[in-house]
Amino acid sequence: MSADMAAGASVADALNKQLQGRPIRLAHGDLRFVPQSELPEGEAYEAFIHRSACVPTRENLHDLLNGLIWLHWPLLKAGLNAAHIEALKRSGGVQAQRGPLRDALTVVxxxxxxxxxxxxxxxxxxxxxxxxxxxxxxxxxxxxxxxxxxxxxxxxxxxxxxxxxxxxxxxxxxxxxxxxxxxxxxxxxxxxxxxxxxxxxxxxxxxxxxxxxxxxxxxxxxxxxxxxxx
Structure with a gap:
């Protein structure tokens, strides 16, 4: 993976290459990493992941490590995402304050x-x-x-x-x-x-x-x- 990035691959592309031959199935499709620019303006990050099975990914270490956790802990990460979605539904969407569950999910x-x-x-x-x-x-x-x-x-x-x-x-x-x-x-x-x-x-x-x-x-x-x- 480091060789791919050294050769000029984006963080998203390098992570996606790790999925070849071992796809990770989420509720609405196989997991993919996409550039941050594909996250529609006004749509919550977690809602986009749930809807599209795509994880918006920036060109930085923070998002690279997030992607690696997705690769190694897919069920756990999918469960956190599902819990975010349920909390969003209960609250009627994104609110000024996240609430105790979404706060805890973010800490995790x-x-x-x-x-x-x-x-x-x-x-x-x-x-x-x-x-x-x-x-x-x-x-x-x-x-x-x-x-x-x-x-x-x-x-x-x-x-x-x-x-x-x-x-x-x-x-x-x-x-x-x-x-x-x-x-x-x-x-x-x-x-x-x-x-x-x-x-x-x-x-x-x-x-x-x-x-x-x-x-x-x-x-x-x-x-x-x-x-x-x-």
Whole structure:
């Protein structure tokens, strides 16, 4: 794919070449990537994808990564699109405010990660117990599956910085056999069940985190907010 782009192919054309011989079927046709100019003025981006099975694509890294997520997670992306369409129907079309479901869907699309992990790690993440998560329970990370699905998150990681966080969705262990099986319940997403995870803290993802002092930075590894009493 990089060779195609180096030879002058557009982002859309390079992505479409990856679909040759393995088409991805959506509700209204086979998935294609098209130039951003094909999105009609006044039509919502998600509505256009649903109607045409075409993903408007600009000549930039952000949209290239979005296309790659479509290629690797087609059912998940199609499910997010369908949830957007249902939310648009309920609201009577595009509104000034997206509402909780569409807000959550956008977070998933841009910055989410899916995590399958032992209960002890899940509890530590929920409690923002960073020392437990990354130091005391470090051996358990060998059992973790962590998939980054947000294309803006991937774009940020092209220039890694310690504060970069993913919006993590905890998934039941053993619930997915392949990437293509992942599905997210819109009602669950609307409750915004996201947990922050500084991804460069993941064991094996960044050489500096081999030192325990890496996790002492409370500007990144922030403790959970305490409930106010009085």
């Amino acid at each position: 699309d841009e910055n989410a990660a899916l995590m399958w992990a032992p209960p002890e790690l899940c509890e530590a993440l929920e409690q923002r117990d960073w020392q437990g998560l990354f130091i005391r329970l470090r051996p358990l990370w060998a059992q973790v599956r962590l998939d980054l699905i947000g294309h803006a998150l991937l774009e940020k990681l092209m220039q890694p910085r310690k504060p970069i966080c993913a919006h993590v969705l905890l998934m039941p262990m053993g619930s997915v056999s392949t990437q293509q099986d992942a599905a997210l319940d819109p009602a669950w997403l609307a409750s915004k069940p996201f947990l922050p995870l500084p991804v460069l803290g993941v064991p094996g993802w960044w050489a500096a985190n081999e030192a325990e002092s890496f996790y002492a930075d409370t500007g990144v590894f922030r403790p959970a907010a305490r409930a106010q009493t009085g």
